[in-house]
Amino acid sequence: MLYKYFGPERVDVMRSLSIRFSPLLSLNDPFECLPLVEARSAKEMLISEVIRDFEELWEKTDEDEKTDDNWVLLEKTRENTIANIENKFKASNTGSEVVAMLGDNFGILSLSRTEKNILMWSHYAAEGRGFVIGLDENHPFFHQKDARGRITKPLPVVYTTVRSTVSPRDARFYEKFLCEKALEWADEEEERVFRFLENIETRSIGKDQYGQSIVLTHLPKETIQSVFLGYRADTDLMDSVFQAIEQNEIECDVYRARICDNEYRIVFDQLLRA
Incomplete structure (x- = not known):
């Protein structure tokens, strides 16, 4: 299972079953733009x-x-x-030129191997007011063919203190080019899914703060295995999530997060069983 953290305003992911693969220039690590x-x-x-x-x-x-x-x-x-x-x-700076050429035609979906990270709940899920969805990484959605016809899969990020110099001739070019980050990010336990995006001009619903196109990709409802409501989620978010589950006939477990009484961790109480 892989997990995606969202703020409460992103409940539209559940409603529309659409998700964004973000361009490199829209990611929050400055080194992403300088491989x-x-x-x-x-x-x-x-x-x-x-x-x-x-x-x-x-x-x-x-x-x-x-x-x-x-x-x-x-x-x-x-x-x-x-x-x-x-x-x-x-x-x-060859790396920045490669990133610029990829532009917003190449997207990354950043996921995590954990739904329990306190820092991520705070940073990516609006200080516990948002939610997390658990996704089936074995679903065909995460194993589509790339531009060369090769089957892809989620790739784990490697955390290191040394920046690798990569060559497109390397067997692990994409892993080194797009899946290395500083040790400071290690707690995120990130895995990445890559996608070349077609028909950007007609599919774009606007621009983000970095000037990159916002293009949404259909997320099959079968990929959603669980939803974790934040420890500060309000009733509006909870109602919206349950409505989306009912309207889209999503078969998933639903949990409510809460702060553990005697340890520094988050625990989950089950509200709905698939």
């Missing part, structure tokens, strides 16, 4: 992906649209894109 990437390999990887993407675009083009003029236009666009990559990688 150390070996420049030459990163540039070669991006150029090869551009070439492959343009080839796939041409293959998917309707036959009556495969004209000489359109081919010339495609080639010119590809050349300009590659030239742009070449120019950007003259800059010293």
Whole structure:
């Protein structure tokens, strides 16, 4: 089971069964935007992906649209894109350039292996006024194919004092590039799910405080196995959660958090059994 912490205003996740995969630039760790990437390999990887993407675009083009003029236009666009990559990688901070190129087309869903972390309840669940949902990490939602057709899975974050310099040629490129954080974050026990987002322009419901598109992805109700109401959750939140469960026919356990009387921990009383 993996867990997601929310403030009370995010009860819309339960109502609409939609969740956000956040762009790197929208995450709260400043080092997320400054990964150390070996420049030459990163540039070669991006150029090869551009070439492959343009080839796939041409293959998917309707036959009556495969004209000489359109081919010339495609080639010119590809050349300009590659030239742009070449120019950007003259800059010293390769990692930030890679992040900028991914933009809001690449999203991360940050989850935790624990529902009992006091700091996370305070930080991510509005000081106990919010809620946590428990998600079935074995559901197909968390094991979709990536852009290369490989089955993905939630990846655990590694906590370290040393920043790795990564190369796109590394077998564990994505783990090193996107799944390393400072030791100070270790209590979060984070696991990450990655997703390339399509049709950003038509799916965006607005911009966040970092100027990144807010794109919601459907969350299958079967992924929701449990809900934990905060130790300071009010009746409005509780009513909204139970209404969402009933309206969407979600089969899940519901618990109410409370502060332990004699230990520094959070305990849960069951309110509803699936």
